[in-house]
Amino acid sequence: MSLVNTKVKPFKAQAFKAGKFVEVSEATIAGKWAVFFFYPADFTFVCPTELGDVADHYAELQKLGVEVFSVSTDTHFTHKAWHDASDTIAKVQYFMIGDPTHEISTNFEVLRPGQGLADRGTFIVDPQGVIQSVEVTAEGIGRDATELLRRIKAAQYVAAHPGEVCPAKWKEGAKTLAPSLELVGKI
Template identity: 70%
Template sequence: MSLINTEIKPFKAQAFKNGEFKEITEADLKGKWSVFFFYPANFTFVCPTELEDLADKYEEFQKLGVEIYSVSTDTHFSHKAWHDTSESIKKIKYTMIGDPTGTITRNFDVMIEEVGLADRGTFVIDTEGKIQIVEINAGGIGRDASELLRKVKAAQYVAAHPNEVCPAKWKEGEKTLAPSLDLVGKI
C-alpha cells in the first residue's frame, strides 16, 4: 500500500539537536513542512556523506519552512557520540531522531527486519502531516540533497497551486502545467 497522502502515525522518540536531547512526537510536525530522512546506521560509510550533504543544504530547507529529521535505529546517545567525533556529522544542525525500538522506521515501512536497520527512505510531509513524497534507495546508493530540495519546492508549489502540476525536471520559476482536456495528447 502506498504511503502517499496518508497521515503519519503517532510516535514519541528521543532526539539529539544542537547539543541537547529532546523528545519529538508527530505533533511537532503539524503546521510546517518536514523531511524524514531514514538511514541504516551511525558510524558507517554512505550515511555520513548523505547527512553531511543535507547539513550543507539545511539553511536552504529552513528558508522554505522545512524541518529535517534524520532517523536511524541507533539511540539518541549514539547520535550525540557520532556528532562529537565526526567532522562530517558535526555540521548537522537538524534533529537526529533515535529509533531503537524501530517504531518510527516500521511506521514508514522502511525497516529491514532481518538486521533491524532502516532502508534509505526519504519522506516529505506537508503541513497537515500527510506524506507527499516517498523515495526508497538501496543501501549502497546515496541520495542528493539538491534533488530533494527541488522536489520539496515542487511539492510546496503544487500545494499552493492546486490546479497546476510540475513537469519533469521542473525548477522554481519555470513553467508548470494546468491539466485540462486541451492538453491531452499534446505534450
C-alpha cells in the same frame, strides 16, 4: 501499498539536536513542512555523506519552512557520540532521532526485516502531516540534497497552486502545467 497521501502515524522518540536531547513526536511536525531522512546506521560509510549533504543545505531548507528529522535505529546517545566524533556529522544542526524501538521505521515501512536497520528512505511531509513524496534507495545508493530541495519546492508549489502540476525536471520559476481536456495528447 504506497505511503503517499497518508498521514504520519503517531510516534514518540528522543532526538539529539543543537547539543541537547529533546523529545519529538508527530506533534513536533504539526503545521510545518518536514523531511524524514532514514538511514541504516551511525558510524558507517554512505550515511555520513548523505547527512553531511543535507547539513550543507539545511539553511536553505529552513528558508523554505522545512524541518529535517534524520532517523536511524541507533539511540540518541549514539547520535551525540557520532556528532562529537565526526567532522562531517558535527555540521548537522537538524534533529537526529533515535529509533531503537523501531516504531518510526516500522510506521514509515523502511525497517529491514530481521536486521533491525532502516533502509535509505526520504519522506516529504506537508503541514497537515500528509506524506507527499517517498524515495527509498538500496544500501549502496546515496541520495542528493539538491534533488530533495527540487522535490520539496515542487510539492510546495503544487500545494500553493491547486490545478497546476510540475512536469519532469521542473525547477523553481519554470513553467508548470494545468491539466485539462485540451492538454490531452498535446505534450
